Amino acid sequence: MLNTRSGDVAQQVSTGSLPGWERVDALVRDAHEHLLADRDGAVADYIPTLAAADPELFGIAVVDVTGGAHDVGDAVTAFTIQSISKAFVYALVAQELGRDLVGERIGVNNTGLAFNSVVALELNDGHPMNPMVNAGAIATTALVPGATAAEKWSRLTAAMSAFAGRHLAVDQEVYASESATNDRNRAIARLLRSYDRLDGDPEEIVDLYTRQCSLLVSAHDLAVMGATLADGGVNPVSGEQVVSDAVSRDTVAVLASSGLYEHSGEWLLEVGVPGKSGVSGGVVAVAPGKGAIGAFSPRLDKAGNSVRGQRATARLSRALGLNIFASRSSNAELPTTDRTRGVT
Numbered sequence: 001m002l003n004t005r006s007g008d009v010a011q012q013v014s015t016g017s018l019p020g021w022e023r024v025d026a027l028v029r030d031a032h033e034h035l036l037a038d039r040d041g042a043v044a045d046y047i048p049t050l051a052a053a054d055p056e057l058f059g060i061a062v063v064d065v066t067g068g069a070h071d072v073g074d075a076v077t078a079f080t081i082q083s084i085s086k087a088f089v090y091a092l093v094a095q096e097l098g099r100d101l102v103g104e105r106i107g108v109n110n111t112g113l114a115f116n117s118v119v120a121l122e123l124n125d126g127h128p129m130n131p132m133v134n135a136g137a138i139a140t141t142a143l144v145p146g147a148t149a150a151e152k153w154s155r156l157t158a159a160m161s162a163f164a165g166r167h168l169a170v171d172q173e174v175y176a177s178e179s180a181t182n183d184r185n186r187a188i189a190r191l192l193r194s195y196d197r198l199d200g201d202p203e204e205i206v207d208l209y210t211r212q213c214s215l216l217v218s219a220h221d222l223a224v225m226g227a228t229l230a231d232g233g234v235n236p237v238s239g240e241q242v243v244s245d246a247v248s249r250d251t252v253a254v255l256a257s258s259g260l261y262e263h264s265g266e267w268l269l270e271v272g273v274p275g276k277s278g279v280s281g282g283v284v285a286v287a288p289g290k291g292a293i294g295a296f297s298p299r300l301d302k303a304g305n306s307v308r309g310q311r312a313t314a315r316l317s318r319a320l321g322l323n324i325f326a327s328r329s330s331n332a333e334l335p336t337t338d339r340t341r342g343v344t
């Protein structure tokens with residue numbers, strides 16, 4: 001279980017808005033400073049280029065629904081978005097095709113298994129179960145509107161860029177590295193196809209999916225993207241309505257159930273804010289109506305989630321009063337001791 005080590009931060013009561021500017025700024029700085037010496041976890045190495053990431057990098061950003069931003073540490077350092085892209089591609093497809101079709105084709109329930117599990121597909125008659133695991137994400141990418149792969153790619157990058165409020169580019173080196181080694185995702189796509197649950201050419205869809213995972217973002221970008229979901233689909237910096245309020249709400253609900261894969265329950269218990277992680281070390285947490293936290297640090301736990309990113313988010317969630325399950329009366333009873341199981 002995630003050991004958030006947040007017992008030394010007082011749990012704040014969750015109210016309708018974030019604390020004042022200075023207070024948020026001080027708390028983001030405090031979280032960064034507090035976790036800076038934390039070196040638990042290991043950098044992902046199954047995608048060869050990711051293994052070369054500097055494990056010391058650590059950035060945190062908070063963006064609120066008015067567009068106010070707080071960046072600390074390596075908050076504008078670029079890294080590949082990886083699985084965090086799944087949240088925003090799901091939002092795009094739900095917007096275009098409707099929640100019912102996506103719900104039926106992809107599903108919204110946790111697999112209880114690793115993000116790249118093949119067994120999960122076999123256990124569920126080839127149903128991908130949710131859009132946050134690789135099988136569901138690959139099937140979701142296949143649903144992006146467009147007659148050709150090029151058209152789908154342009155819709156996909158336009159949507160991702162609108163969430164970030166700036167044009168997002170592909171890291172060609174990571175894309176090439178993952179393309180050369182993603183046999184497992186190819187196998188998942190073929191398996192989906194064998195169950196008649198993937199439209200189109202599996203190779204082409206996996207290529208699109210791999211490219212979407214290779215888009216470069218920063219912790220600051222993740223916070224803006226998350227704040228767009230927290231703000232009813234309106235990017236609070238650009239003012240653009242990227243997806244509808246209903247799609248934002250549904251996306252956040254899907255993150256709550258599956259954003260941290262098989263650790264999603266523990267995450268909700270500890271952090272209380274729907275989130276999404278990626279294997280290059282990014283984490284985004286969405287506090288509806290308030291804003292979002294973006295964090296980046298490459299060392300991961302065994303489920304593939306950034307250790308420092310999770311711990312910093314947990315600390316900030318507690319200090320900023322973001323836990324969506326906390327009410328005034330129950331807050332008094334929240335444990336102040338650390339949970340005992342380690343993250344690695």
Ligand SMILES: NC(=O)CC[C@H](N)C(=O)O
Pocket residue numbers: 081082083084115116134178185210213277278279280304
């Ligand atoms: N968990 C992740 O971030 C996984 C994304 C990665 N591109 C993959 O498909 O394996």
